[in-house]
Amino acid sequence: MKRLFPILSILTAIFLAYALYQALVVAPTDALQGDVYRIIYYHVPSAWTAFLLFFINFIASVEYLVNAKPSSRTAAKWIVIAIGVVGVIATFLPQVQALLPTGMRPSAVATTVLAIPAFYFLVGWLFPGEKLDVLAVTSAEVGVVFCTIVLVTGPIWARPVWGIWWAPGDIRLTSTLVLWLIYVSYLALRRFSSSAQTQMMAAALAVFGALDVPLVYFSIWFFRTQHPQPVIGGGGSMDPRMLHTLLISWMAFLCFAFLVAWSRFRLELLQREVEQAHAMESLAGAGASAKASLPLNRSA
Amino acid sequence: MKNAGFLFAAYIATWLIHGSYLVSLVRRFGRVRQQFKELGKGK
Numbered sequence: 053m054k055r056l057f058p059i060l061s062i063l064t065a066i067f068l069a070y071a072l073y074q075a076l077v078v079a080p081t082d083a084l085q086g087d088v089y090r091i092i093y094y095h096v097p098s099a100w101t102a103f104l105l106f107f108i109n110f111i112a113s114v115e116y117l118v119n120a121k122p123s124s125r126t127a128a129k130w131i132v133i134a135i136g137v138v139g140v141i142a143t144f145l146p147q148v149q150a151l152l153p154t155g156m157r158p159s160a161v162a163t164t165v166l167a168i169p170a171f172y173f174l175v176g177w178l179f180p181g182e183k184l185d186v187l188a189v190t191s192a193e194v195g196v197v198f199c200t201i202v203l204v205t206g207p208i209w210a211r212p213v214w215g216i217w218w219a220p221g222d223i224r225l226t227s228t229l230v231l232w233l234i235y236v237s238y239l240a241l242r243r244f245s246s247s248a249q250t251q252m253m254a255a256a257l258a259v260f261g262a263l264d265v266p267l268v269y270f271s272i273w274f275f276r277t278q279h280p281q282p283v284i285g286g287g288g289s290m291d292p293r294m295l296h297t298l299l300i301s302w303m304a305f306l307c308f309a310f311l312v313a314w315s316r317f318r319l320e321l322l323q324r325e326v327e328q329a330h331a332m333e334s335l336a337g338a339g340a341s342a343k344a345s346l347p348l349n350r351s352a
Numbered sequence: 353m354k355n356a357g358f359l360f361a362a363y364i365a366t367w368l369i370h371g372s373y374l375v376s377l378v379r380r381f382g383r384v385r386q387q388f389k390e391l392g393k394g395k
Contacts, residue, residue: 087354087359088358091362095362204365205366209358312370319380326387
């Protein structure tokens with residue numbers, strides 16, 4: 053796997069360069085906003101990548117919490133399967149479809165619901181034991197980086213289009229800022245807490261923090277906001293070349309996020325190895341000094 | 353290009369953030385490797 057990393061890095065760099073070319077040259081200019089709209093090719097993929105990373109953090113945190121007890125692990129498995137089955141069936145019921153916002157496709161909701169059990173079992177299989185916690189901290193940190201980009205590029209786009217940097221009270225903007233703050237506090241908790249329960253507390257915080265992700269995503273569907281309404285899957289229309297560029301950009305950012313998260317994951321494993329070695333060393337040191345202080349030579 | 357300054361500012365800001373994070377990762381990797389070396393010497 054380590055040998056694959058440089059090759060994947062080069063391929064990702066080429067992909068990102070291609071995505072940039074598509075965004076700046078190939079994609080047509082927007083009739084209303086002009087060229088400044090091209091910020092969406094960085095803003096939107098960064099937001100989607102951040103959501104995906106926070107979702108992975110949520111799944112890893114839930115699994116870490118439920119793995120503490122074997123009985124809760126079994127119960128959680130069945131609950132997750134039930135969520136998948138009931139959720140998919142429910143999205144095709146007319147009563148539930150009536151509750152969905154205009155333009156939201158039931159198939160898209162069903163796919164999202166199915167992602168919960170799929171990710172749950174995939175993450176549990178690929179990252180057993182302590183690796184779940186390593187995955188949680190990795191996805192949160194890289195997610196915060198992408199969320200920071202969303203919060204920086206958004207106002208840069210808003211200034212020429214809205215005439216203001218930030219719309220105070222706008223639910224999409226405020227909930228995104230709150231999401232960022234929640235995950236920054238999650239990382240601060242992990243960084244500065246020295247309690248033996250830090251991992252458990254962080255996992256619990258992550259589970260509640262993840263509840264903000266659907267609020268951020270659906271805020272523009274359910275509330276009137278200054279933020280543009282959803283175009284993809286929201287009943288709006290987009291030039292096929294723009295959509296194509298947007299999806300290429302997202303794929304390129306996903307590859308980049310994967311490589312960064314992979315590096316961060318390896319770093320976390322190495323850091324934990326060093327910490328364990330230090331702990332063993334101090335234990336050995338404490339044992340040796342305790343032995344030396346014992347009155348072993350009883351004949352003396 | 354109209355408002356090109358804002359467009360390029362957003363793109364540059366994105367890569368500055370990613371770049372800073374990558375630099376911090378490289379530094380942390382360096383620190384951990386150093387700690388590994390020190391542990392090796394200690395033994």
